[in-house]
Amino acid sequence: MSFKILVVDDEKDLRDLICYFLKRENFTVETAENGKDAFNKIKEGRPDLVISDIRMPDWDGFELLSNVSRLENQFVPVLFISGYVGGDEAELKKNPHCMGFISKPISKTKLIEIVKEAQAKQTISPLNWQPDHE
Template identity: 65%
Template structure:
C-alpha cells in the first residue's frame, strides 16, 4: 500500500508541484486549498502525513493543526511548508503533531528526504 499524503496549500501551482514530486516518488496524494477542507480530508481519507502551508485564507495551518490535535486517538503527523519561517515556527513546534518545516522555494530532494523521515515506520 502506498503511503497517503495530503497537501494543503492555497497556491494551486505549489500544490501541483509538490503533488507531482510525491506522485513520481510513488506516494498517493490528495489536495486541499485550505485548512478546513484539509481537516475534512484528514477525517475521511486518513492520510499518513499532512503537508500544509502556514498562512492561508479561510482556515490556516495553525487552525488545521489545532483541529487535528483535538481529535482523540489521531496521531497524524503534520509538516509545514512556508516562506514565512521565523516566529511562527516555535509555536507550531510545541505541538507533538508537528514533524518539521519545508522552506519555500521547495527543493525536490529535500522534500522527498523530509517526507521519508516524517512518515510513520
C-alpha cells in the same frame, strides 16, 4: 500498503508541483486548498502525512494543526512548507503533530527525504510515531 499524503496550499501551482514530486516517488497524494477543507479530508480518511502551507484563507496552518490535535485516537503528522518566517514556528513546534518546516522555495530533494523519513518511522511504529526532524 501505500503511503497517503495530503498536500494543503492555497497556491495551485505550488500544490501541483509538490504533488508531481510526490507522485513520481509513488506516493498516494490528495490535495486541499485550505486548512478547513484539509481537516474535513483528514476526518474522512486519515492520511499518513499532511504537508501544509501556514498562511492560507479559511483556516491557516495554526487552525489546522490545532484541530488535528483534537482528533481522538489519531496521530496525524504535519510538515509545514512556508515562505513566511515570522517567529510563529516556535509555537507550532510545541505541538507533537508538527514534524518540522521546509521553507519556500522548496527543495525537491529535501521534501522527498523528509517524507521518506516519515514513512519509515510510521512503518516501524505507526501509533507511537514522533518526529525528530526540524
